[in-house]
Amino acid sequence: MALTLPAHPDADHDEILRSGLLQELSHAVGGPFHFLRPDRFDANRAALRAVLDGAGVESRVYFAKKANKAAAFTERCADTGTGVDVASHGELREALGHGVRGEDLVVTGPAKADQLLRVAALQGALIAVDSPDELERVLCLETPRPPRILLRRRPPSQPESRFGLDDGQLDAALLRCAAAGDLVRMEGLSFHLSGYAVQPRTDLAGELVELCLKARMLGLQADRISIGGGLAVDYTAATHWQAFLTAQGPDDYHARKSFATADFYPYHSPVAGADALRAVLTARPHGRGATLAARLREAGVLLLLEPGRALLDGAGSSVFRVQGVKDRAGYGIVTVDGTSLSLSEQWFNSEYLPDPVLLTEGRTGTGEPDADDPAYRACVGGASCLDSDLLSWRKIAFPRRPRVGDLIVYPNTAGYQMDSNESPFHDLPLPPKVVVQHSDGRLRWRFDRRPTR
Structure with a gap:
């Protein structure tokens, strides 16, 4: 039986x-x-927003811009007053250029360049300070108003993380900010926590609330915390995901390639998106006392979060044209007019697993088989000269043998897949992004930016 993983x-x-x-x-x-x-x-x-308001928590949402470079999403942030999380001077410039106010930006990332720190401070952006030397560089900025900062704590549960200040560095940084007086506005604390588990995020957030109270004793503002992103996206049903994990093996992949299931993104999550945020807020830090939402309210602490993938769930897909098909023993190799650099999961020793859809050339529909046109299993390769350039190592269960000119659509790729690793390898142009919306009862489209040729 062919291995499948249908998207919702x-x-x-x-x-x-x-x-x-x-x-x-x-x-x-x-x-x-x-x-x-x-x-x-x-x-x-x-x-x-509905979850945050329902919990009675004062909060700000920042879109993690690294998850997708499209201007359309940054423009939606500007129009709705949503913040944007940026980690480079280019991302900061793009956000400002599309109408996001400086005070609605949070600047993250390690060892920020001096130019980024200077422009962020001038624009009134919130800077997540990641190290003692970065704090010193912020304090040396000569800007008309004091830089706004968060101190990023290294998660005690992830001591090997390269992000954040350990407990000793954090204590020293709090004292340094207090001594600096009006040279800086220390507004609170943040963390970068890998993974999607709810309780560790609640636990660390509860600790940051207590650290804010400690910082206030030193005369610091300390009225907000950032819990980052880490809200899972649910791509497929639990039964499909479990069946896939149980059945998959080397025979399901071209060249008998094997994947460690631990390296796969958790394409099914029982608690995802807004439900995951609700779970974080209603859990009790370290299983004791009041819920996180209640602690935030009692302490007068503003909650900041920086979701990327969770805001992009269902917000885009990727389309490739079939350029050729060759038969192998028991399956085929489809070559498309792009590369796996435009479907980023494959470049992290993993695989983008939701089933792609075959669209028949010359007609609408989704490639339903004819009675005399049997199902066909095939991996999907890119147009480069690299043997490892496969969009899908898995032998996809297509409803029929793809033909030159057919389209293969990978669903729900807006979150990190589209452009994390795109490259004009072989002088191939970067795939443009097209905005599709309903307007006046019909589908309308426009380019997100001028296509790169």
């Missing part, structure tokens, strides 16, 4: 696939492309 049903996404628009865009673009759905971004943001 999405009626609006299916409508786009049936409309014939993607075939027209493929013809116009002349190569692979990504299509974006800002309406889903707005819906995800509204769901997070």
